[in-house]
Amino acid sequence: MTLEANEVEQHLHRIIDALRAKDLDALRRVYAADVVSFDVEPPLQHVGVDAKLKNWAKVFTFFETVDYELRDLTVTTSGDLAVGHGFGRISGTLRDGTATNGMWVRATFALRRRDDGWVIVHDQASVPFDMATGKGVADLEP
Secondary structure (H helix, E strand, O other), X not given: OOHHHHHHHHHHHHHHHHHHHOOHHHHHOOEEEEEEXXXXXXXXXXXXXXXXXXXXXXXXXXXXXXXXXXXXXXXXXXXXXXXXXXXXXXXXXXXXXXEEOOOEEEXXXXXXXXXXXXXXXXXXXXXXXXXXOOOXXXXXXO
């Protein structure tokens, strides 16, 4: 793994630490101010870091404790741009005390290197769907 790819991977793992701590300020530092996010929840896109953080804040309202796993991450860099992809899963304990393993999503990240380090400029989380029914398939595992 190149030095740049290692830096990007470490940056992406900051998401895990921030989610576990429910730290929106730490999450803010992971993303570019103008990040565009294609998340699993409507609308089709969330534009800007405040919109992205609103989604994470919603996660915190459902979970008492949060965990996040990023599996099979592959990172490619070229100059000041990087792309990463893998599988992500939010799990933890819901507010009512129910433990949940969550569901796996496909995760893609585009990052840009600035003077102060890497930031996510685009991310996408997606769930495969069944062509016949048009419904998401949320029980797949990597």
